[in-house]
Amino acid sequence: MKLTLVTGLTGLILLATIIELLRRRQLREKYGMLWLGVLVIVIPLALFPRLLDNVAGMLGVASGVSLVLFLGIVFLLLVCVHLSWEVSALEEETRTLAEDFALLRAEIDAERAARNELVSHDG
Amino acid sequence: MVNGKRVLIIIPALNESGSIGDVVREVRGELPGVDVLVVDDGSTDRTHAVAAAAGALVARLPYNLGVGGAMRLGYRYAYEHDYDVAIQIDADGQHDPRYVPKLVDLLDDTDLVIGARFAGEGDYNVRGPRRWAMVMLSAVLSRIARTKLTDTTSGFRAANRRIIEMFARWYPVEYLGDTVETLVHTARRGYKIRQVPVAMRRRMAGTPSHSPAKAMIYLGRAFAVLTLALIRR
Ligand SMILES: Nc1nc2c(ncn2[C@@H]2O[C@H](COP(=O)(O)OP(=O)(O)O)[C@@H](O)[C@H]2O)c(=O)[nH]1
Ligand SMILES: [Mg+2]
Numbered sequence: 352m353k354l355t356l357v358t359g360l361t362g363l364i365l366l367a368t369i370i371e372l373l374r375r376r377q378l379r380e381k382y383g384m385l386w387l388g389v390l391v392i393v394i395p396l397a398l399f400p401r402l403l404d405n406v407a408g409m410l411g412v413a414s415g416v417s418l419v420l421f422l423g424i425v426f427l428l429l430v431c432v433h434l435s436w437e438v439s440a441l442e443e444e445t446r447t448l449a450e451d452f453a454l455l456r457a458e459i460d461a462e463r464a465a466r467n468e469l470v471s472h473d474g
Numbered sequence: 475m476v477n478g479k480r481v482l483i484i485i486p487a488l489n490e491s492g493s494i495g496d497v498v499r500e501v502r503g504e505l506p507g508v509d510v511l512v513v514d515d516g517s518t519d520r521t522h523a524v525a526a527a528a529g530a531l532v533a534r535l536p537y538n539l540g541v542g543g544a545m546r547l548g549y550r551y552a553y554e555h556d557y558d559v560a561i562q563i564d565a566d567g568q569h570d571p572r573y574v575p576k577l578v579d580l581l582d583d584t585d586l587v588i589g590a591r592f593a594g595e596g597d598y599n600v601r602g603p604r605r606w607a608m609v610m611l612s613a614v615l616s617r618i619a620r621t622k623l624t625d626t627t628s629g630f631r632a633a634n635r636r637i638i639e640m641f642a643r644w645y646p647v648e649y650l651g652d653t654v655e656t657l658v659h660t661a662r663r664g665y666k667i668r669q670v671p672v673a674m675r676r677r678m679a680g681t682p683s684h685s686p687a688k689a690m691i692y693l694g695r696a697f698a699v700l701t702l703a704l705i706r707r
Contacts, residue, residue: 370705373702373705373706374705374706376706379648380648380651380698380699380702381648383702384698444536444537447536447537448536450536451536
């Protein structure tokens with residue numbers, strides 16, 4: 352009973368945190384939806400940890416709780432992979448930005464040099 | 475100048491080299507005295523060159539940001555160059571620039587004017603889940619904006635100076651956020667929104683960014699975006 356209270360409360364606090372972050376526009380829609388989806392699955396499990404016992408039995412896992420732990424770790428791994436993927440995309444974008452910036456600077460410098468040239472010829 | 479107002483036409487474009495030239499030429503022909511800004515959103519074709527050759531100002535983003543990202547750039551440009559009115563038009567030729575003066579006129583006592591299909595003019599049909607999504611969006615957004623809105627995802631909109639200022643600072647980049655969330659945000663802040671019936675034409679070239687297979691996902695996302703917009707401040 353006590354355990355249910357702890358897990359259930361944790362789930363609810365997480366839910367409230369995510370909703371508040373979304374409300375303040377600190378989380379992009381795609382991540383917000385992901386975490387809300389996760390919580391919709393996790394909170395019932397937190398309140399009734401034995402919910403998955405039947406499924407666990409069918410898969411040959413000793414108890415529903417271990418199954419949840421296993422699935423949880425798999426899920427976290429997937430999230431990590433996804434984040435690495437996002438970071439790679441971001442790095443590619445900053446690289447492009449830096450190149451664009453350098454190209455622009457080169458153009459401006461060339462123009463300024465050309466202008467100075469003109470001025471010194473005039474004078 | 476249209477009716478004494480400085481007007482900027484903003485055209486977000488992604489790989490529209492087949493139509494962008496004609497669209498820019500038509501806009502400039504129908505509306506002499508307006509400036510046209512094409513935001514090329516990382517196109518891999520010659521969209522930027524074709525648009526520039528047709529006489530548009532072209533802002534090229536280094537990579538794809540989506541319609542929302544392109545539009546914020548457009549509104550920032552409008553804000554920094556002191557335009558009175560900014561009008562978004564699609565690059566595929568579906569929007570008829572001859573409606574622009576009508577939209578601009580309405581901005582006298584409205585802040586945001588939407589050119590809406592399904593509102594009596596022209597023929598434009600959508601069926602299935604996309605249709606349901608549109609019905610749901612219209613119902614909810616009409617209530618929030620306290621005016622009848624039948625085409626909430628229309629990319630044909632005119633904004634006055636106050637809206638330009640707001641959109642230059644804040645404009646969602648998320649898919650559907652650029653239409654749905656901006657409407658919720660605008661209405662909530664007490665700005666006046668109105669729609670005008672416009673006839674939609676067919677795409678001149680290229681392919682639309684939505685396929686029928688994505689319709690169901692579209693419905694789900696529309697629902698999610700709307701819910702989010704409603705709980706957000
Ligand atoms: N900036 C930008 N514009 C886009 C993008 N995708 C589509 N567009 C433009 O948005 C407009 C509407 O696109 P379209 O596919 O015709 O959508 P529909 O009219 O709602 O079916 C066109 O001008 C497209 O060029 C994008 O990723 N970035
Ligand atoms: Mg279109």
